[in-house]
Amino acid sequence: MNIPERYKMNMGVLSEEDLEILQRIEVVIVGLGGLGGYLVNQLIRLGVINLTLIDFDAFSESNLNRQLFSNRSVIGKYKVDVIYEELKKINPNAAIKCIKKKVQDIKDLSGDYIIDCVDNIETKIFLSKLSEKHNILLLHGACGGWYGQVGWMSPKCTLLEDLYTGEEKGIEKELLNPPFIVNAVASIMASEFIKMIKKDSGIVIDELLIIDLLNNEVVKSGGKSR
Amino acid sequence: MIKVTFYSLFRSNYNIEEEHVNPGSINDIIKQIIGKYPQIKASNFRYSVVFHKGKPITFHRFDTRIEDGEEIFFTQFVGGG
Numbered sequence: 001m002n003i004p005e006r007y008k009m010n011m012g013v014l015s016e017e018d019l020e021i022l023q024r025i026e027v028v029i030v031g032l033g034g035l036g037g038y039l040v041n042q043l044i045r046l047g048v049i050n051l052t053l054i055d056f057d058a059f060s061e062s063n064l065n066r067q068l069f070s071n072r073s074v075i076g077k078y079k080v081d082v083i084y085e086e087l088k089k090i091n092p093n094a095a096i097k098c099i100k101k102k103v104q105d106i107k108d109l110s111g112d113y114i115i116d117c118v119d120n121i122e123t124k125i126f127l128s129k130l131s132e133k134h135n136i137l138l139l140h141g142a143c144g145g146w147y148g149q150v151g152w153m154s155p156k157c158t159l160l161e162d163l164y165t166g167e168e169k170g171i172e173k174e175l176l177n178p179p180f181i182v183n184a185v186a187s188i189m190a191s192e193f194i195k196m197i198k199k200d201s202g203i204v205i206d207e208l209l210i211i212d213l214l215n216n217e218v219v220k221s222g223g224k225s226r
Numbered sequence: 227m228i229k230v231t232f233y234s235l236f237r238s239n240y241n242i243e244e245e246h247v248n249p250g251s252i253n254d255i256i257k258q259i260i261g262k263y264p265q266i267k268a269s270n271f272r273y274s275v276v277f278h279k280g281k282p283i284t285f286h287r288f289d290t291r292i293e294d295g296e297e298i299f300f301t302q303f304v305g306g307g
Contacts, residue, residue, distance in 0.1 A: 035307045119307035144304035147234050163275060163282040163303055171235065171273040172306035182307075207280060210301050214238045219301075222280040 006091070007047050013194065014047070021197050022047035028111035030054045030103045030127060032079040034177060035141050036117035037068040038186030044087050046194065049094040051087070052111055055079045056102050066179040103127065109134065113196075115189070116140045121164045128153060128160040137196070141189040145175025146214035148185035150192055151221075152205040159206060159221075181213055228292050230255060231299040236274075240266055252276055252288040255298075275303040 001016045011019070027048050029036050032055035040051065058078050063070040067079075074082045080098040087096055099106060103118075104126055114136050116127045124142065131138035131153060138153040140160060153160060188211065195203045208221040227246040236242055240263060247258040260266050276283040276290075278298045283290050292298055 031307050033307055117307050119305070121305040124305060142304045142306060144302075144306040145235075146238065147302055147304050149304055159282065163284065164305065166286045167284060167303070167305070169273075170305040171302040172304055173273070177306045210233060212234045212237070212301075215234075217233060217237075219233055219299075221277045221282065 006045075010046055015198075018194070018197050019047050023049050025113065025197075026050040026052065026111040027113050027115060028052040028054065028109060029115045029117060030123070031117035031119060032069075032083050033057070033063065033117070033119055034066045034179075034182035035143065035186045035189065036115075037070075037079075037083065038183050039115065039117060039141070039189050040083060040087065041068055041090075042187065042190040043193065044090050044094055046190065049091060051094060052097040052099065052109075053080045053083060054099045054101070054103050054106065056100055066177055066182045068183075103130070111136065113193075114138045115193075116142075117186075117189075121167050121169065125161055125164050128158070131155050139189055139193060139196070140208075141185050142170065143181045143185040144170050144172025144177060146181060146212060147171060147175075148181055148188070148211040148213075149208045150185060150188045150204065150211065151208040152192060152196060152203060154206055157206045159208070163208075181211075184213060185211060227294065228255065229297040230259070231297070233299060233301040235270060235302050236266070236300055239270070242266075249292060249294040249296075251291050252283060252298075255292065256288070271300075273302050274300050276300055 029040055032053055058076055059070045059074045069083050069086050078100055080100055084096050084098050132155045135155045140153055141150045210219050228249055230245045232242050247255050256271055276298050
């Protein structure tokens with residue numbers, strides 16, 4: 001395989017086979033705000049070219065603190081439209097599908113992986129159930145304040161339902177969402193995504209990586225420090 | 227005794243890392259912890275999650291009993307994006 005110049009700096013951690021997989025798979029990203037913006041930016045630069053972007057919302061002024069593709073000129077514009085244009089500037093050959101709907105209202109959804117970048121618990125639970133319904137792996141990410149959590153969920157895993165059912169908000173209700181945690185969690189999601197492609201043994205699956213930037217600690221929900 | 231480890235906000239705000247408490251429900255354990263550390267606000271447990279054998283237990287199920295010799299840890303859950 002002739003590695004395109006744009007990917008050469010990735011090839012220290014990616015094999016040619018990994019890159020071929022990245023270019024073949026279809027990735028569905030739900031939520032194009034904080035986590036979704038940073039994550040999709042990394043995925044396209046890593047080599048993912050088949051993307052479905054799902055978000056019903058438009059950029060607002062309160063997004064400017066943390067959402068990578070937000071700026072004053074795009075306030076009021078749909079996030080998927082803005083991000084589509086930005087991703088096309090990075091890779092014009094990417095096949096990007098945009099859906100301006102709530103994910104709950106989408107009838108047909110297909111892809112190899114679903115990525116949870118949404119900012120509300122109800123939809124996170126929905127995505128977990130959707131993963132089971134379509135038998136697709138789900139990469140979960142969430143953040144608030146100094147804290148974050150990341151993990152792959154296999155279709156039968158109920159960890160997110162167990163964690164979130166009966167809840168409306170996590171600690172982000174009090175600590176809100178500064179930019180550094182969003183960027184950090186999205187980057188960890190990107191690295192977990194690559195580990196999944198590589199079938200790496202260090203992958204976090206059916207448990208959570210719990211991230212604490214204030215104490216600089218990362219722990220797995222199974223209790224093992226990393 | 228039960229080994230209780232603290233992460234995230236408890237560690238940040240109160241500088242507690244580990245405690246050993248008597249068996250009981252998670253609510254009982256919280257009472258013991260607040261007894262030892264009265265500076266901890268009970269409200270800090272509202273967005274906390276206990277991981278017990280890798281399974282999450284949140285506020286609504288803090289009546290779950292933890293048996294002698296078991297280990298749990300407290301952290302906070304997040305839902306933002």
